[in-house]
Amino acid sequence: MHSFYAIVPAAGSGSRMGGGLPKQYLPLLGRPLLWHCLNTLAGVSRIQRVALVLSPDDAHWRDAAADMAGLRGLQPVFTGGATRADSVKAGLAALRDVANEGDWVLVHDAARACLSVAQVECLIDTLADDPVGGLLAVPVADTLKRADTGSRVVATVPREAMWQAQTPQMFRYGLLCEALERFPAVTDEAGAVEAMGLSPRLVAADATNFKVTYPQDLALAAQILQARRDAAGD
Structure with a gap:
């Protein structure tokens, strides 16, 4: 049996949101935006530790x-880097004392506040015996244009077989360490694994697991989370 760990890189400034407060600390239903995904990950019983990677000079x-x-299993790590890959590598280093080569690591964007426990459980169940690993994703429904x-x-891009990548992205500890060391100039962990000649598996999620990027996204995230609370009677 292999163990499961999570890394949440949160060392960025979220500049596209505007304002002086980093995106991960913006208020969302009375809590920092960051809290919502951490609370979800803490609610997945199979995840033993969550390495939260923050900037060394985080003032918030x-x-x-x-x-x-x-929050169960939370481990703040103040060694975040200039890039996503740097921060994920810092999280991997923080897990070195507990994680074995074959253990699973789930990397999740701090700004995907609407992640649900059910989505994480589906990812784990689908990939637990997979030889490579994979990621949550959504099939592209809209027509794509290249500009x-x-x-x-300048062109209409066929959307057949096109997917929009989400997180968590889940790979073996040893594989992820090697992939990010060899291919650090990537926008996500799956890209580094793909660069090694492997094919991550796509696990269907839904559009609620979106990334809060612009100011209007906060209102949408609040609506989704409040609807879930109302449905649960909270």
């Missing part, structure tokens, strides 16, 4: 720490 964690108290530098359409 102290104010948010009280909200994070009580030139002047924002003019």
